[in-house]
Amino acid sequence: MDIQTIKELSAKAFPARIVSDYKKFNKDYLLDSVDSFLITFTDGFKAILKTECSKSHLLKNNFDPITTEKEAFNILNNKPTLKIKIPDLYYFDDSKTSYSKKYLFTEYFGLLDYEKQMPSMEKEKIERIDYKSGKVVKKLMDTLSPTFRLLVDSRHQFTELFDFVFFLLNNVISDAGNKNVDLSIPSAELNALLEKDRKCFECSTEPCLVHLNMQPHNILVNDDEIYSIINWENAVFGDPLMEVRFRLQKYTLAFLDGFGQSQFNFKETRRLLWYDIIYYLSVMVKCGSSKTNQIHYENAKKLIQQCMMMLQFTF
Secondary structure: OOHHHHHHHHHHHOOOOOEEEEEEOOOOOOOOOEEEEEEEEOOOOEEEEEEEOOHHHOOHHHOOHHHHHHHHHHHHOOOHHHOOEOOOEEEEEOOOOOOOOOEEEEEOOOOOEHHHHHHHOOHHHHHHHHHHHHHHHHHHOOOEOOOEEEOOOOOOOEOOHHHHHHHHHHHHHHHHHHOOOOOOOOHHHHHHHHHHOHHHHOOOOOOEEEOOOOOHHHEEEEOOEEEEEOOOOOOEEEOHHHOHHHOOOOOOHHHHHHHOOOOOOHHHHHHHHHHHHHHHHHHHHHHOOOHHHHHHHHHHHHHHHHHHHHHHHOO
16 A cells, blocks of 8 residues: 555545554564554554455455454443453445545554563563453453354354354365365365264353454553453454464463463363364465465464364364
């Protein structure tokens, strides 16, 4: 996006202000469904601009990231008990009349994210933030939906958790086929294994709001407190165990303690493994066609193989 386009979009959102500078944020290789910019105006005011990436980057499980984030903000702003700051939504445009993609402007907090602060933090502070991250995930369980679903997908809503997980898995398989990415496991084998675990998804879990990528770079910390959680464009109404912080190589004991559960029963363990598989299959799809991300592709492939071994070993 060039400076002229940024000025035109900014003028629609803030007609009384003039853009003086902008900076594009580096993409997260797992969150390449949006382009994000820090916009600075001549009066010192700053805002975040987010636009859709090209359609070739959008996956079926995240097909409308800009509207998803807007809907997440609408939901969260009606939940003051969450006790974290939700960015104000300044402007949203999905008309595609003046610009070919959906976009929005949100509040900019001017805080370093948790990932950037971690190297200078003492171990006790890191554990405290991880603990509080787990508590946020637990608190989100109070935000319920009648159905399991992607946040803005009205066509696919599920009363049974298994059906939603089957839907998510096969969306990833379909994306891999469309992008010619080798997932190394035949889709028939994956679906047959999932079917064997159908009863593990028969549980009392209600569809609740899940950020789905509450990693350190999406957590803003101020004075050793979680100030805000940002980047909600992947949010779903699902099983809280779908949250990425439960994934292999992602969780910490402090996070689990904050969530209030450090041990999991048989059904929960099986579900965690399936969420691992779907997550790392998605990594393979996003990284498989890029030479610069091959290391992430290969690492995800190894983790999936580990999960598959664990699934088959316990049958």
